[in-house]
Amino acid sequence: MAGTEIKKEIGKETTETITMKPEKEPQVNLADPENKGIFERLSDKAKSFGANLYEKAKINIVDRAKIMYNEDLFSWHDEISLGVASKIRGHDQRIGALEKSLVEQDRRLDSYKKRFGKLPPDLQEKAYLEKQNLERQKEILKNQRDRMQTQLEFRNNKKSLYENRRNEIAQEVNGRIQERFVAPREKRIESLQEEKGKFDQEIYAFVSTKTELEKELTELKSEVENVESDWEKDALGRIIKELQGELKESNNYIKSRLKERAAIEKKLVKLDKKANNWRDYQNEFARVTQRTSHYPETGEKPREKIKTERREISAKTSGTTGEITETKPIIETKEEIEKLSASDYINEWNRYFRSEMEIKPKSFVEISKIDQKEELTIAELENLIRNYYMAASKEKIRPLKLKERELEKRLKTLRRYLIGF
Amino acid sequence: MNVRDTTNKTNDGLKRAQDLLAKAKKANSDFVQKTDILIKNINQGINQANQELGKNQKEFKNFEKDSTNKMDKAVLEFLSEE
Numbered sequence: 052m053a054g055t056e057i058k059k060e061i062g063k064e065t066t067e068t069i070t071m072k073p074e075k076e077p078q079v080n081l082a083d084p085e086n087k088g089i090f091e092r093l094s095d096k097a098k099s100f101g102a103n104l105y106e107k108a109k110i111n112i113v114d115r116a117k118i119m120y121n122e123d124l125f126s127w128h129d130e131i132s133l134g135v136a137s138k139i140r141g142h143d144q145r146i147g148a149l150e151k152s153l154v155e156q157d158r159r160l161d162s163y164k165k166r167f168g169k170l171p172p173d174l175q176e177k178a179y180l181e182k183q184n185l186e187r188q189k190e191i192l193k194n195q196r197d198r199m200q201t202q203l204e205f206r207n208n209k210k211s212l213y214e215n216r217r218n219e220i221a222q223e224v225n226g227r228i229q230e231r232f233v234a235p236r237e238k239r240i241e242s243l244q245e246e247k248g249k250f251d252q253e254i255y256a257f258v259s260t261k262t263e264l265e266k267e268l269t270e271l272k273s274e275v276e277n278v279e280s281d282w283e284k285d286a287l288g289r290i291i292k293e294l295q296g297e298l299k300e301s302n303n304y305i306k307s308r309l310k311e312r313a314a315i316e317k318k319l320v321k322l323d324k325k326a327n328n329w330r331d332y333q334n335e336f337a338r339v340t341q342r343t344s345h346y347p348e349t350g351e352k353p354r355e356k357i358k359t360e361r362r363e364i365s366a367k368t369s370g371t372t373g374e375i376t377e378t379k380p381i382i383e384t385k386e387e388i389e390k391l392s393a394s395d396y397i398n399e400w401n402r403y404f405r406s407e408m409e410i411k412p413k414s415f416v417e418i419s420k421i422d423q424k425e426e427l428t429i430a431e432l433e434n435l436i437r438n439y440y441m442a443a444s445k446e447k448i449r450p451l452k453l454k455e456r457e458l459e460k461r462l463k464t465l466r467r468y469l470i471g472f
Numbered sequence: 473m474n475v476r477d478t479t480n481k482t483n484d485g486l487k488r489a490q491d492l493l494a495k496a497k498k499a500n501s502d503f504v505q506k507t508d509i510l511i512k513n514i515n516q517g518i519n520q521a522n523q524e525l526g527k528n529q530k531e532f533k534n535f536e537k538d539s540t541n542k543m544d545k546a547v548l549e550f551l552s553e554e
Binding site: 100124239260308326 | 485489492497504510521528537552
C-alpha cells in the first residue's frame with residue numbers, strides 16, 4: 052500500500068502535512084464483505100494495529116474472542132485519549148492564564164482610575180481592544196477545548212458501547228453453544244447412560260437368577276440319590292440334564308451380553324468424548340470472555356472528574372475557602388511525590404476496577420494498619436495494595452486470584468489514570 | 473416311611489425339577505428378549521447421536537462463521553473513527 056498523505060489540522064491556526072506509511076501490509080482474514088469494508092475504511096495506523104491483532108487468528112470463535120477481549124484494543128483508544136486529555140489540560144492552563152490576565156487588567160484599570168481618574172478616550176479604546184483580544188483568545192481556546200472534550204467523550208462512549216456489545220456477543224455465543232450443541236448432546240448421552248444402566252441391571256438380575264437356579268439344581272441332584280425307582284431316577288436325570296443345558300445357555304448369554312456391554316461402553320466413551328469437545332470449546336470460550344472481563348474502563352473521561360475532586364480535597368485539607376483559581380490539577384507528576392489519602396486511593400481503585408476487584412476499605416485498613424485519612428504517596432499506596440493482596444490471599448479474605456504481573460498492570464493503569472505517569 | 477410317602481416325595485421332586493426347568497427356560501428367554509431390545513435401543517441411540525453430531529458439525533461451521541463475523545464487526549467498529 053502506498054503512503055497516504057494526511058492533512059492534519061491543529062486548532063485553526065496551523066496546518067501540517069504528515070506522510071504516513073503503514074508499518075506493514077495488513078493481512079486480515081475477514082470472511083464477511085461488510086467487515087472487510089469497515090476494515091478498508093480504517094486509518095492506516097488502525098489497519099496496521101488491526102492486522103497485528105488478527106495476524107495469527109483463525110476463523111475460530113475462541114481465537115476471535117481472544118481478539119475481542121484483547122486489552123490492547125482499549126489501549127488503542129487510551130493512547131489517543133491520553134493525548135487528547137493532555138491537550139485539554141494544556142488548554143485549561145492557557146485558559147486559566149488568560150483569565151488571570153483579564154482579572155489583572157481590570158485590577159490595574161481600577162487602580163489607575165482611583166489614582167488618576169478616567170483614562171483618556173484613546174487609551175480607553177486601547178484597553179478595551181486589549182481586553183477584547185484576550186476574551187477572543189479565551190473563547191477560541193474554550194471552543195477548542197469543548198471539541199476535544201467531545202472527542203474524549205466519543206472515545207469513552209465508544210468503549211462503553213463496545214464493552215456492552217462484546218458482552219452481548221459473548222453471552223449470545225455462549226448461550227447458543229450451550230443450547231444447540233452442548234445441552235442436546237449431554238441430554239442424549241444421559242438418556243443413553245440410563246438405557247445402559249437398565250441393561251446392566253438386567254445382566255446383574257439374570258446372573259443372580261442363574262446362581263439361584265444353580266443352587267436349586269445342586270439340591271435336586273442330591274435328592275436324586277434318594278429316589279428308589281429307576282424310571283423316576285431317569286425322569287429326574289433327564290430334566291436335570293436339560294436344566295444343565297439351559298444353565299449352560301444362560302452362561303453363554305451372559306458372556307455374549309457382557310461383550311455387547313463392553314462394545315456399547317466403548318461407543319459411549321467415544322460419543323462422550325465428541326460431546327465433550329463442545330463442552331471444552333464452550334469452556335475455553337467462557338474462560339477467554341471471563342478472564343478479560345476484568346479489564347477496567349481506561350477512559351480519560353474520569354480524569355476530568357478527578358481534577359475537580361482533587362481540587363475539592365485540596366481545598367478541604369488546606370483549609371481555604373475552596374475557591375480554585377488555577378486549573379492545574381493538584382496531582383501532577385510522579386508517584387513518589389504525589390500524595391493521596393488511603394481512602395481516596397481505595398475509592399479510585401474500586402471505582403476504576405469495579406466490584407470484581409473491590410477492596411473493602413475496612414479490611415484494607417486493618418491489614419495495612421494505617422489511618423485511612425492519612426495521606427501517602429502513590430508509591431507507598433501501591434506498596435500497601437501489594438501487601439494487601441498478598442495478605443488477603445494468604446488469609447483467604449477474598450478468593451481473588453490475581454497474579455503478580457496482573458496486579459502490577461492494574462497498579463500501573465491506575466497510576467496513569469491518577470497522575471498520568 | 474410308607475410307599476405312598478415315597479411316591480409323593482418323588483413326584484414332588486419331579487414337579488420341582490420341571491418347575492425349575494421352566495423357570496430357567498423363561499429366565500433365558502426373557503433375558504434375551506429384554507436385552508435384545510435394550511441393545512437395539514442403545515445402539516440406535518448411539519447411531520442417531522453420531523449422525524446428529526455430524527449435522528451439528530455443519531451447523532457449527534455456519535454458527536462459527538456468523539459469530540466470528542459479529543465479533544470482527546464489533547472489533548473493527550471499535551477501531552474505526554465512525
